[in-house]
Amino acid sequence: MGTVLSESRYSDGTGAFGGARVKKLLVMMPAYNEAASVAGVVAGVRASLPEATVLVINDGSGDATAAEAARAGAVVLDLPVNLGIGGAEQAGYRYAAQRGFDAVVRVDADGQHPAGEIHKLLERLEAGDVDLVVGSRFLEHPAGAYRPGRLRRLGIGFYAKLIGLITRRRVTDPTSGFRAANRRAIVRFAERYPEDYPEPESLVYAYRLGLRVAEVPVAMLARQASVSSINIPVGAYYAIKVTLAILIDLLRSYKRRPS
Amino acid sequence: MMGEGVVASVDTFRAVSITISVLFMLAVIEFIRRNRLKERYAILWLGAGVVLIVLSGWGTLLVDLTRRLGFDVPLNALSLVILFFLIVIVFHFSIAISMESDRTKRLAQEIALLKERLRRVAPEAPPDGPAE
Numbered sequence: 072m073g074t075v076l077s078e079s080r081y082s083d084g085t086g087a088f089g090g091a092r093v094k095k096l097l098v099m100m101p102a103y104n105e106a107a108s109v110a111g112v113v114a115g116v117r118a119s120l121p122e123a124t125v126l127v128i129n130d131g132s133g134d135a136t137a138a139e140a141a142r143a144g145a146v147v148l149d150l151p152v153n154l155g156i157g158g159a160e161q162a163g164y165r166y167a168a169q170r171g172f173d174a175v176v177r178v179d180a181d182g183q184h185p186a187g188e189i190h191k192l193l194e195r196l197e198a199g200d201v202d203l204v205v206g207s208r209f210l211e212h213p214a215g216a217y218r219p220g221r222l223r224r225l226g227i228g229f230y231a232k233l234i235g236l237i238t239r240r241r242v243t244d245p246t247s248g249f250r251a252a253n254r255r256a257i258v259r260f261a262e263r264y265p266e267d268y269p270e271p272e273s274l275v276y277a278y279r280l281g282l283r284v285a286e287v288p289v290a291m292l293a294r295q296a297s298v299s300s301i302n303i304p305v306g307a308y309y310a311i312k313v314t315l316a317i318l319i320d321l322l323r324s325y326k327r328r329p330s
Numbered sequence: 331m332m333g334e335g336v337v338a339s340v341d342t343f344r345a346v347s348i349t350i351s352v353l354f355m356l357a358v359i360e361f362i363r364r365n366r367l368k369e370r371y372a373i374l375w376l377g378a379g380v381v382l383i384v385l386s387g388w389g390t391l392l393v394d395l396t397r398r399l400g401f402d403v404p405l406n407a408l409s410l411v412i413l414f415f416l417i418v419i420v421f422h423f424s425i426a427i428s429m430e431s432d433r434t435k436r437l438a439q440e441i442a443l444l445k446e447r448l449r450r451v452a453p454e455a456p457p458d459g460p461a462e
Contacts, residue, residue, distance in 0.1 A: 151440035152433040266368070312369050315362075315376070322363045 092197055096123040097172040098189065101159035102180035106134040113143035115186040116178065126166060127180065130159040136180075156248075157269035161260065164252070168261035173254045184249040188289045192251035195287045202256040202282040205274070206249035206289035222303070226310060230271040233317060238278040243286060245271040256282050265316065268309050275317045281327030340393060343404050347386040355379040374422060378415040385411060 098116050102109050109127060116125050127140035131153035141147050148162050160177065167175045176192055178184040188206065195204045208219075209227075219227065223246075230245040248270055252260065259280050265272035277284050358375050361367035385392050385408065396407040 151436050267370075308373075312373060315373065316369045319359060319362045319369070322359070 093174040099126040099163035100180040103130040105180040110143035119186040157266040161264035164260040201285040204251040207244035207286040209243040210288035351382040
């Protein structure tokens with residue numbers, strides 16, 4: 072099942088998207104101080120998916136991230152203040168919702184997510200039975216694959232257990248930001264999306280909205296330029312914050328809309 | 331030194347303190363649930379609630395703390411703890427408000443710059459948005 076992209080605009084506007092091929096694809100990357108790597112990542116995506124629109128959301132960077140992204144040929148949303156990953160990502164979903172894209176692939180601007188792996192997410196999405204596809208580092212273990220540090224694995228394991236308990240589905244990589252969303256997910260995420268580090272929370276949120284989530288095995292690389300924005304005290308704070316957010320989200324009731 | 335009467339009233343005091351703390355925490359959670367309060371700003375309140383519950387409910391912790399601080403009644407010790415949390419939380423808010431006012435200023439400037447550019451690019455556009 073190949074990924075065929077054409078310039079034709081998404082037209083029916085119903086949000087319906089079942090088993091259909093992706094016609095209008097947006098590849099988005101939230102970027103905070105990624106001037107050193109963003110141009111290379113944009114160029115990589117444009118080379119492997121020439122028909123896709125590449126959107127860089129510059130999250131109030133203090134460096135030349137926006138200029139570098141534009142130079143590499145990306146559409147740039149230049150946020151005047153820093154919103155955090157969740158807020159920046161939601162800006163991308165809102166762009167996709169307004170401009171009628173029928174699929175969004177989210178990749179990191181630091182080069183962790185190889186452009187050559189995007190087709191794996193799209194193929195799964197095009198099967199039409201899921202709304203959100205998450206690329207997982209842990210479903211397969213090819214030699215030389217990226218392995219996060221021990222503390223990070225501990226956090227990932229904790230969220231995987233917590234989310235598994237809540238959604239009753241196997242989740243192996245809850246902090247992966249390498250994802251593909253269809254029109255149905257785009258519209259819901261444009262309305263409301265978790266803040267700060269949204270990945271684990273957004274999985275529970277998607278489940279609660281009635282969106283169908285699936286993981287596919289992907290390879291990821293070590294970061295190209297920057298270091299992780301999470302250190303130990305900040306990590307501990309977010310662990311508490313995200314856990315609290317996930318648990319309180321369970322007390323909310325959501326209207327599930329038909330697909 | 332604490333008299334018999336004071337020690338006897340500690341249990342009632344504990345119960346009241348725990349009840350109020352639990353009700354308060356439930357209120358905080360309800361506000362988060364309704365999207366009226368962000369987790370970011372609720373964590374300190376919930377932390378204060380947990381500390382008050384532990385302090386009031388855990389063995390002789392409250393009585394020990396009262397003695398150690400040289401107070402006669404547990405209410406004084408608890409008041410001091412509450413005061414500490416209030417100072418931390420209010421200071422935290424002062425910092426948060428300062429950051430927000432900076433962000434608001436930036437946003438306003440950005441919009442003004444955009445409006446100026448829009449007027450140059452599309453002069454037929456109405457010169458002013460709604461005045462505020």
